[in-house]
Amino acid sequence: MQYRQFLTDAVRASLQYEAPGGWIPAAPPACIRLHSGYPAPALVPVDHLARTMADVLERERDLPLQYLGSPSAARLRGCIEHLMSGRGIDVSHDATLVTSGSAEAIDLISRTCLDSASVVVVESPTYMEALETFHNYTDQVLCIPVDGQGLRTDLFEHLLVHRQSRQLPLPKLLYTIPSFHNPTGITLSLERRNHLLQLARRFRFLIVEDDAYGELYFEKRPTTLKELDLEGNVLYLGSLSKVIAPGLRIGWVTGPSTLISTFDRFKKDLGHPLVEAVVARYLALGDWNQRMTHLRGAYRRRRDVLQGALAQYMPGDVTWVNPEGGYFTWLHVPGVNTLSMLPRALAAGVSYVAGEHFCVNPKDGAQNLRLSFSYVDEEDLVRGVQLLSDVIRATRSADGSAASGRL
Amino acid sequence: MQYRQFLTDAVRASLQYEAPGGWIPAAPPACIRLHSGYPAPALVPVDHLARTMADVLERERDLPLQYLGSPSAARLRGCIEHLMSGRGIDVSHDATLVTSGSAEAIDLISRTCLDSASVVVVESPTYMEALETFHNYTDQVLCIPVDGQGLRTDLFEHLLVHRQSRQLPLPKLLYTIPSFHNPTGITLSLERRNHLLQLARRFRFLIVEDDAYGELYFEKRPTTLKELDLEGNVLYLGSLSKVIAPGLRIGWVTGPSTLISTFDRFKKDLGHPLVEAVVARYLALGDWNQRMTHLRGAYRRRRDVLQGALAQYMPGDVTWVNPEGGYFTWLHVPGVNTLSMLPRALAAGVSYVAGEHFCVNPKDGAQNLRLSFSYVDEEDLVRGVQLLSDVIRATRSADGSAASGRL
Known part of the structure; x- marks a missing residue:
């Protein structure tokens, strides 16, 4: 057949x-x-996670092994919002969805926002798995080069102005890893961060800020785009893959509740309560700083x-x-x-x-x-x-x- | 905005x-x-799973906590194929993809096979979460009633013949839970199983056989549609949710490799190696029967x-x-x-x-x-x-x- x-x-x-x-x-x-x-x-932290797992199963028995019902798993979103406050992000106007790593978050955004008529802009180079995911939905993936200060926002502005003047479709999404970029390691300058947000407001696109590495600064914590986002143009992606362990598959997306609830509707792995319970307890009891x-x-x-x-x-x-x-x-x-x-x-x-x-x-x-x-x-x-x-x-x-x- | x-x-x-x-x-x-x-x-089996988890982390250390590399997690597919052989299914011509429960398998099938022009047929009544998922992709979800012998395949044949004669689009998928159906508990008779497969061959649609409950027979093991499927019309969905624990989120889909590899491409939660390792070791060492x-x-x-x-x-x-x-x-x-x-x-x-x-x-x-x-x-x-x-x-x-x- x-x-x-x-x-x-x-x-x-x-x-x-x-x-x-x-x-x-x-x-x-x-x-x-x-x-x-x-x-x-x-x-x-293998041993710490092993102890936490044993502790969760001893306290909560079958609850984290059912679909719903684990008190610890239910606290995970709060723990994550607490981490985000530590990154200077005000979560009070946004909603957060826990995802299976930021890979699932990128997919949910793509699945709900992109079809073959949609334009996405990425950095050149960019995270290969994000590129793969965007290509699952559209072949209109455009790229803007990165230099030592990160994304060339000047070239991006030219692209937007050009497309607008030719009445070509404007991008719906700009995907960026502004801090300690994958694959280059480069960090977007503060001036360009502000420029990028101006462009998002002017041309009405969403910035997908992938901040998987943001906590791992060697000198100074970079200001996130989300902190600078006054008009709700940023979907912020966080992840514990780089700071605890990738196999836990815990990431999240924070943004306007209209979008987050739509992502939730399309998220059909139905959560992973056992790991979520362990991670919540690890975050609640560990010394994160x-x-x-x-x-x-x-x-x-x-x-x-x-x-x-x-x-x-x-x-x-x-x-x-x-x-x-x-x-x-x-x-x-x-x-x-x-x-x-x-x-x-x-x-x-x-x-x-x-x-x-x-x-x-x-x-x-x-x-x-x-x-x-x-x-x-x-x-x-x-x-x-x-x-x-x-x-x-x-x-x-x-x-x-x-x-x-x-x- | x-x-x-x-x-x-x-x-x-x-x-x-x-x-x-x-x-x-x-x-x-x-x-x-x-x-x-x-x-x-x-x-x-809370205590058994807890011991297995401790054992896996002691033996494999960080490996099941990274993206790839756990020897146990790598064995899960083989363990699952072994279970399927126990259900009389010859897996040698098919491929299998491990999913986050059969919910994710239903979503992957829908995402790759359905758009707004696609027709799906379900039982009436049917599993509400499958219905929800299909509705995420198309509003052309048709239903055929269930009676004491399961899906009314005679009415389904009428529908197919009618649509063919009117040159209306034929369904791509028929979703069924033939054994111990959710929500009714009814089991499709063997005669109707054979009839359904004849219809699939004649009208060239795929049968999505959701066998989440198939192992939990009280009298006699029902013959799966997959066992009767000689021409590759059946996508078989299995799950450990009902026989071990739903919070593990381990399901799978078995079918033609062209489709399975496409589902894999669209599966962007990237696997859950920690739980997969634990389940593989539990299956390998436990007494399943x-x-x-x-x-x-x-x-x-x-x-x-x-x-x-x-x-x-x-x-x-x-x-x-x-x-x-x-x-x-x-x-x-x-x-x-x-x-x-x-x-x-x-x-x-x-x-x-x-x-x-x-x-x-x-x-x-x-x-x-x-x-x-x-x-x-x-x-x-x-x-x-x-x-x-x-x-x-x-x-x-x-x-x-x-x-x-x-x-």
Whole structure:
């Protein structure tokens, strides 16, 4: 039987794009995993979560194992709103929906707001899984480059003015990771944050602010777009994946209640009460500020180690971002196609994510790659950078020609 | 700001339907919860799951708390396929996707196969949350009545022939709960199962077989539609919600790999590795057959107690189904609007779900109600039926008129 006949036209159109997970390198077991956007194993509070789980089941018995009824799970939203107050966000005019990570929040926003006639704008580069999700609903995903200050809001304004003057549809959504951006590690400047909000008010679009890394600042806490949002243009996405553990699948979206209640209607996994109960109890009883201070210190040290190793080992023309928080940095390797180089890197024992997976137009990221400093330990970070530097040199030598001439 | 402007036309159209959870009665704490389609608290293996969770975290440390990497979680699909073999299903030609309960599977099927031009057929009555989900994508949800042998396949054939002759769009999907149907408890006869499959082949639609209750048979295991499906017309939905615990949110969909891989692409909660690891280890090490035997015995006793109480206490013209498995029975209360009666029942201390929530055309279920015998203990089952019988009599007296005249 021709099963594709059962799929909608919109879904059939989405199948032209790469399937989920296509960006994950086939890293052999002993490989130094600089591709992994995972928290460091030692920073995942395994024992604390195990104790909390045991405690929840002892106190509440079957309640968190039923659909509804766990007193702890019911408190999770309040705990999350408390965290948001700590980020300077006034939640009193908004509603919050707990989601299975921010991935589900991005999907719910897309499913309810996007169809094939809709325009979305993303950063170039951007989080590959957000891009995948948008492409499930529309092929009108436009991109605006990022520089050292983040999204080029000036170019975005040109795009909006141009589309308005030509009577082209304006974007419904702008998706951004303003703080410690995935994949680049760059942070949007305050001036551009204000500019972006002005644009949202003027051109009436929603800003989807993905703040998964916002708590992991190494110097100064960035001001969120949501804090600056006076007219309700921002849907704020939070996540515990980077600060507790991704496998818990706890994220949230905060915004105007009209939209949040619609997202809730379309959220059909029906919540995850067992994990929600554990996380609520962990948040209520743990010392959040102390944990955050500890994580910031640990990831800052890794960042420093990575930066030191890059400066020591990389060929002189390779450049990279020095992130002020988060998990990632972004390398530019002139003259090298990073996707073509990947098998050689994996064989040498180091992995990364090739830049083109993060770009609407793959060639925009062809000479870039993402390194994560969150997952591997400091010794492996140095060793990984050494290996990668050797691979870059060897690739250029093998390619001969212009690229090696520049070394 | 007018936030509805951001929603797609299809989503705006869906807002005409009742929001999720609208069917849940506002049962006060002491109320006997005959509305709850939950497993009995004593039959949820809380301590076993707690030990398994501790064991998984001790063995695998952070792995089930990351996105990927837990050896146990990776085994879950195999464990589920093993369960399906035990149900007589040959999984070798199909693929299986683990979902957050069968609710997520229904949503993934809907999201990928249905748009506003699509026709779906459901039973009348049907599972209210499936109906809700279909209505999120199309308002062309047609229904076929259920009688004592299940779905009236003869009427369904008439509908198909009629639509074909008028060149009206044929349904893409037929959603059915053939065994121990929610809400009625009825089981589709073998003859009609074969007829339904013939219709699917002839009119080229997919059967979505929701088998959430299939393991909980009190006499004889029903043959699944999937077992009879020789040409790949059946998407089989399984769930551990009724046989382990709903809060684990473990379900699955098995069917043609072209469709399953598309569902996977649209599944954006990204899996729930912690719970998946625990469930896989529980399934691998536990004695499944022994547990099922125990559950069947326990729910059969509850069914018997409920049937005895209904026979003893209900007014003579009230009729009900004697289910051969599952969680539910379905009452017909002539002359009484069960939705209007509900506040009186809740005040008296007993809850149920009013029949109209299960029907495409609410009036079709206006004189029906669903009782669950799964959640409350045997003593409360009897007490609940007594209270409900009194409420029915009192409602008829208060209404005076024709209905009370028939008592």
